[in-house]
Amino acid sequence: MKKIHFLEWGLNSPRYWGILAVxxxxxxxxxxxxxxxxxxxxxxxxxxxxxxxxxxxxxAIFLIVAASGALNVASIASVFGKTPYKxxxxxxxxxxxxxxxxxxLVLVLDLGRPDRxxxxxxxxxxxxxxxxxxxxxxxxxxxxxVYLFTMMERKAQQYNKAAGTFAFIWRLTLxxxxxxxxxxxxxxxxFDAAIMAPMFVIMSxxxxxxxxxxxLMYVYRADGRELGDSVVLRLKNLLxxxxxxxxxxxxxxxxxxxxxxxxxxxxxxxxxxxxxxxxIFWIGQIFLGTLVPLGILYHPSLGKMRNWIAISCxxxxxxxxxxxxxxxxxxxxxxxxxxxxxxxxxxxxYDGVNGMAASYAPTLAETLLGIGGVSVAVLMALVVxxxxxxxxxxxxxxxxxxxxx
Amino acid sequence: xADKNNLLANKARRSFLGKAAxxxxxxxxxxxxxxxxxxxxxxxxxxxxxxxxxxxxxxxxCADGCDACVTACASENGLPVHERxxxxxxxxxxxxxxxxxxxxxxTLPMMCQHCEKPPCADVCPTGASFRRADGIxxxxxHICIGCRYCMMACPYKAxxxxxxxxxxxxxxxxxxxxxxxxxxxxxxxxxSGNETTACQEACQKEGHNAIIFGDLKDSSSEVSQALRNLxxxxxxxxxxxxxxxxxxxx
Amino acid sequence: xxxxMLKLMASTVLVFTVLSGTVLADEDAASRSRGYKAxxxxxxxxxxxFMRRNHMELILHQRxxxxxxxxxxxxxxxxxxxxxxxxxxxxxKAIAVNEEGQFCERCHEQAAVHLDCFQCHATIxxxxxxxxxxxx
Numbered sequence: 001m002k003k004i005h006f007l008e009w010g011l012n013s014p015r016y017w018g019i020l021a022v023x024x025x026x027x028x029x030x031x032x033x034x035x036x037x038x039x040x041x042x043x044x045x046x047x048x049x050x051x052x053x054x055x056x057x058x059x060a061i062f063l064i065v066a067a068s069g070a071l072n073v074a075s076i077a078s079v080f081g082k083t084p085y086k087x088x089x090x091x092x093x094x095x096x097x098x099x100x101x102x103x104x105l106v107l108v109l110d111l112g113r114p115d116r117x118x119x120x121x122x123x124x125x126x127x128x129x130x131x132x133x134x135x136x137x138x139x140x141x142x143x144x145x146v147y148l149f150t151m152m153e154r155k156a157q158q159y160n161k162a163a164g165t166f167a168f169i170w171r172l173t174l175x176x177x178x179x180x181x182x183x184x185x186x187x188x189x190x191f192d193a194a195i196m197a198p199m200f201v202i203m204s205x206x207x208x209x210x211x212x213x214x215x216l217m218y219v220y221r222a223d224g225r226e227l228g229d230s231v232v233l234r235l236k237n238l239l240x241x242x243x244x245x246x247x248x249x250x251x252x253x254x255x256x257x258x259x260x261x262x263x264x265x266x267x268x269x270x271x272x273x274x275x276x277x278x279x280i281f282w283i284g285q286i287f288l289g290t291l292v293p294l295g296i297l298y299h300p301s302l303g304k305m306r307n308w309i310a311i312s313c314x315x316x317x318x319x320x321x322x323x324x325x326x327x328x329x330x331x332x333x334x335x336x337x338x339x340x341x342x343x344x345x346x347x348x349x350y351d352g353v354n355g356m357a358a359s360y361a362p363t364l365a366e367t368l369l370g371i372g373g374v375s376v377a378v379l380m381a382l383v384v385x386x387x388x389x390x391x392x393x394x395x396x397x398x399x400x401x402x403x404x405x
Numbered sequence: 406x407a408d409k410n411n412l413l414a415n416k417a418r419r420s421f422l423g424k425a426a427x428x429x430x431x432x433x434x435x436x437x438x439x440x441x442x443x444x445x446x447x448x449x450x451x452x453x454x455x456x457x458x459x460x461x462x463x464x465x466x467c468a469d470g471c472d473a474c475v476t477a478c479a480s481e482n483g484l485p486v487h488e489r490x491x492x493x494x495x496x497x498x499x500x501x502x503x504x505x506x507x508x509x510x511x512t513l514p515m516m517c518q519h520c521e522k523p524p525c526a527d528v529c530p531t532g533a534s535f536r537r538a539d540g541i542x543x544x545x546x547h548i549c550i551g552c553r554y555c556m557m558a559c560p561y562k563a564x565x566x567x568x569x570x571x572x573x574x575x576x577x578x579x580x581x582x583x584x585x586x587x588x589x590x591x592x593x594x595x596x597s598g599n600e601t602t603a604c605q606e607a608c609q610k611e612g613h614n615a616i617i618f619g620d621l622k623d624s625s626s627e628v629s630q631a632l633r634n635l636x637x638x639x640x641x642x643x644x645x646x647x648x649x650x651x652x653x654x655x
Numbered sequence: 656x657x658x659x660m661l662k663l664m665a666s667t668v669l670v671f672t673v674l675s676g677t678v679l680a681d682e683d684a685a686s687r688s689r690g691y692k693a694x695x696x697x698x699x700x701x702x703x704x705f706m707r708r709n710h711m712e713l714i715l716h717q718r719x720x721x722x723x724x725x726x727x728x729x730x731x732x733x734x735x736x737x738x739x740x741x742x743x744x745x746x747x748k749a750i751a752v753n754e755e756g757q758f759c760e761r762c763h764e765q766a767a768v769h770l771d772c773f774q775c776h777a778t779i780x781x782x783x784x785x786x787x788x789x790x791x
Contacts, residue, residue, distance in 0.1 A: 041569035041582045048491035049565045052553040112551015112566060112583030120550050123531040130530035130554050186644055187524060187560035336562055338515075338640055339655070341505055348475060348498035349515075350491075351562060451724035483790040537725065545722045546775055572791055574777050575784060576734050581775030596725045 002399050004087045006389035009382070010223045016386065023379040030372010033365040034109035042112065045366045050350045050358035051332045056110035058324045059370025062207065063103030063377060064137070064178055065200060066320075068171040069208015071096035071144060073235075074151075075171070078164030084234060084400060087392040088216070093148040094384045095212055095377075096171075097141055102377030104137055106370055129180045136174040143167045152389070175204045182327060189266045190331030195256070199249040203320070206242035210316035213239060215378070217310055219385060220395065228397035229304070236309050240297040243316055247290045250323070262340070265355070269334050270326060274357065277330035280322045289319010333357040457540035458590050459621035459649035460605075461631050464513045466615035467608075472499050474514050474616065477607030481591060483575035485567075494565030494580075496588040497604055502655070511655050514604065514616070517542055517563040517588040518640060519649030525555035525564065525587075534585075540621070540649050541590050549584040556585060560641045563587045590618070621649065690743040691758070692780075699739075700730045710736070714772075733772055738780045751778035 011019075037045055047054040073092035077085035108114050121138075124131045147167045150160040179200025185191035213235050220227040254271065257263040268274075270281055293312035302308040335344075335352020344351050350358055385391055392399075478484065478497045487493055497516040503509070523542045526534040533549035536542045544555075556564045564587040567580060574580045577593035591602040605616040619628035637651040693699065699706045701713070717731040729735050740758040741749045752759040753773040763770040777784065 038583075042566065043487070043489055043492040043568035048568070049493075049495070049556070050491060052556040052566060112553070112585070113549065116548070116550045119531055119548050120552075123548055125526075125529055125532035127527050128530045128554070130528060130552065134530060181554075185524075185528075185558050187558055191557070332557070336560065338561065339502055342502040342511075342655075343505055344500055345503045345510070346499070346501035346512075348472070348500070349495045349562065351498075351500060351515075451720075451726055479790075480787070483788065485790045487791065535723070537723065539725070543722075547718060547722070571775075573784070573788055574775065575788075575790070576737075576777040576781035579775040579777070584775070592725065593727075596721075596727050 004399070005393045006090065006391060007393045008387060008389055009219060009385040009391055011386070015222075016382075019382065020379060023375045023382070026375035027372045027379060030106075030369050030375065031109075033368040033372065034114075036365050037110070037369065038114065044363065046361045046363050047366070048358075048360070051329060051360035053328055053332065054360060055362040055366040056106050056369050058321060058328055059373050060103045060107035060110070061178065061328070062320055062324055063099050063106065063373055065175060065204040066207040066211045067096050067099035067103060067204075068140070068175045068178075069204035069206065070099055070212045071167060071171050072205055072208055073212060074147070075164060075168040078151075078161050079168045084230070087395060087400060088231070090148060090151050090390045091216065091219075091385065092212060093144050093151065093167075094388075094390055095215055095381050096208075097144050097148075098380035098384070099208075099211065099377045100137060100140060101380060102373040102375075105376055106373035109369060110366070129177055129184065133174075133177045133181070136170070136177050140167075140170055140174050143170050171204075172201060175201045179203075182331070188331055188334075188336060189263055190270075190327070190334055193253060193257070195249065195253050199246070199253065202242065202245045202249055203323070206239065206246045206316060207320045209235065209239045209242055210313040210320070214310060214313045214317075215381065217306060219382075219391060225391065226394045226396035226399075228395055228400060230397045230400055231395045232306065232309060233304065236297050236303065236312075239313070239316065240294060243290060243294055243297070243319075246323075247286075247294075250285070250290075262337075265337075266334055269357065270330055274330060274334075277326050277333065277357075281326045281330075284322025285319050285326060288315050289322050293319070329360050333360060452537055452539040452596075454538045454540075455622060456538075457621040457649065458595065459519065459540065459619070459628055459651070460590075460602075461617045461628050461635070461637055461651050461653060462513055463615050463617070463631075463635070463653045464511050465654045466613050467512050467514065468611070468613050468615075469501065469510070469512045471611060471613065473607040473611045473613075474604035475499060477603040478516075478588070481603035482578045483573070483580065485571055485573075485580070487569060489568070492566075492568035494567060494586060496563075496565070496586075513652060513655060515561060515563070515640075516604075516650065517559075518561050518646070519588075519590065521647035521649070523646070524558040524560065524644075528554045528558040530554065537592075539595075541592055541595075542587070543589045543592065544584065544586050546579060546581070546584045546586070551583040551585065553585060559587075560644055560646070690747075691740055693739040696739070700735070733776050734781060737777060738782075741778075741780050741783075749779040749783040753778050 009016075045054060071092055073085050074089035074096075076082050077089045108117055111117075111120075120134060124134075126132070143163070144167055147160075147163040150156040150163045176197045179197035182191045182200075183194050183196035213232075216235075217227065217232070254267060257267050270277055272278060274281075293315040296302050296308050296312040296315075299308075334357060335355060338344075338351070343355070344353050347353050352358070475497055479486075482496060484494050484496060497514050499512060500515050501510060501512045504511075519536075519540055519542045521536070521540070523534065523536055526532075526536055526542065529535075530552060531548045531550055533545045533547075534542070534555045535545060551566065553566055556562075556566060564585050566585050567582050570582050571580050580586065594601065594603075600619065602616075602618050605618040608614060608616045617628045617631050619626035621629055621632070623629060632651060635653050637653045638655065639646070639648045639651060640655075699710075701709070706713075713731045714733055714736070717728065718733070720726040720728075721732065736759070737752050741752050742757060743749055750757055751773070753770060754760060755764075759770060759773075
């Protein structure tokens, strides 16, 4: 393998600043939306006492999960010693950190009392997975930045493998923690499933790689650097495996649920007659987010074309949002079973009268807050690659020998 | 700094001694006050686990169409009404059930069940959701960050988030935008020695007497005796949360 | 570190000089005509000097005792602050303590210390809140 040279992102200034301005504007609108929500209170959102987590949580969890997944490329290089991935490691680490920052911003700005962030950072209840996650998230950023340093500073290179291994273990723990938020909630049927934790890990592989691949293809095309097939095809094949794995976990989740009679009504709700959730599950998650991208990625000719690969990455992201929507919102909309064997026929506080699901309709503000978070993640990544030598000058096939591992 | 701590410790000690002669207290270090707590419920003693507040709800006495407990709770605790039922806070609600096999109908009030092992307190990242020594599950608003994880975790849907600015708030039930709250067994009453809750009082006034409230650890209390003599159950007993609220005839 | 401590002490002294010299002097004069219950008392629950510097510590201490231990000593409670320090308008109606120019707000404004208590706590004496309030 040739020596890899790194260079700052060389987009011409007007275009670069133009892109930053657009992203900053979107982020700013997200910030204003958060301000609007905080000023008025959450009643202006679609969230209520029935569906307590909404659009911001979908975006936040997507970004956090994708963050740990984006680090995978670096992990494959330094933990598993696959040299073809090595040139991509820096970008992978940078994007991991910025995605996480974007996600945390959304999560924090949705809090009822974001002004009390300092309380969250100083007062811990260690039985809470949330409290652990606060430590896991902040720790992740520090560790990945150190890891990035070991990649970029010659003197620190001897610690690269150790830092990479530590970061890899940390990120697995982090995603397990994120998945566990939904895995240990005994109150709600949809969330009372230990499979959530490993499923979130595999979801992170898939979502993170899709985001990474999109960013990689964009930044290389934008400043005219060569990006060879050996890199892209390798990554898209990996993405295909991850998408299929997520599908497998989804299948396992629903099939195990279907076995137990007590979960039949929940499964019926998600798979058959849950209206919007059923549609999002089948059309968004399964068809557009899983089957179509798999078909494209493994198609003998389409699977080699950049635009089609980009489209399938986009579809994987769409499928990711669909999946999180079904899990997070669908799981809350399905009425809690407080009285098995009985039907609630009247209630002063919703409670799923006659099995009716709780309603949730996302408003513009909470959606814009989420989009703002995505924008912050991309914006920060673009600033970093512009200022630091993160991107290899060329990823052409002749410069990256695919058979070197 | 030490001076200030001393002042505060002395201050605290004086308050205890002055207000409650029964409490012997001792300053062991600046800022640290030890006190031996006699089981007095006068409002100047710390609560202890010699008491566990609890309730028995006799659903056979709970009248269909009556919501005296709900309105009493709302006025006692100043529950705000913004005419937005999805986001207005509810501490207690009436639920009407129909048995799937027999079609028999039951009505009952639902509220925080004051679990011995509350899932809301387990998941709370800051420890704002907590269980007081005397069994009352409540929210320390001062450290609640409004993440709503407790609302996700509560098996009884007992909690409400304050979705908007509160202009008029009662002195004994502080409330503000962005925090979570739920039934606290009218804790301000209990702390000042009044051992009834607003809902119980209202139910009694209506002549239904469906709610019996009291100290579960006091074997001579009305609620303990009733629990001994009547068959009752917990809602979601499968979770083994050992709730402080029990129901008869569901 | 030493320099920092010196600076901190100097600025603390400065702040308190300003506070006690100007604001609180005005306060004393102005409050007499405002109908504070506090006016009729010799001092607050502790000597005035102590209260100026430490009222927040007392309230914080009391807050944890109240919420977690159920100890509701009236002396150090925020409700007691409000009870004594709320002023009244010409009709005798209580004015919220956190309204502009009122006891709590004025000093906090001057000292640039964010006043968070009243996002949740009642701002007028309990006796002034009608029993059949339309809470909102």
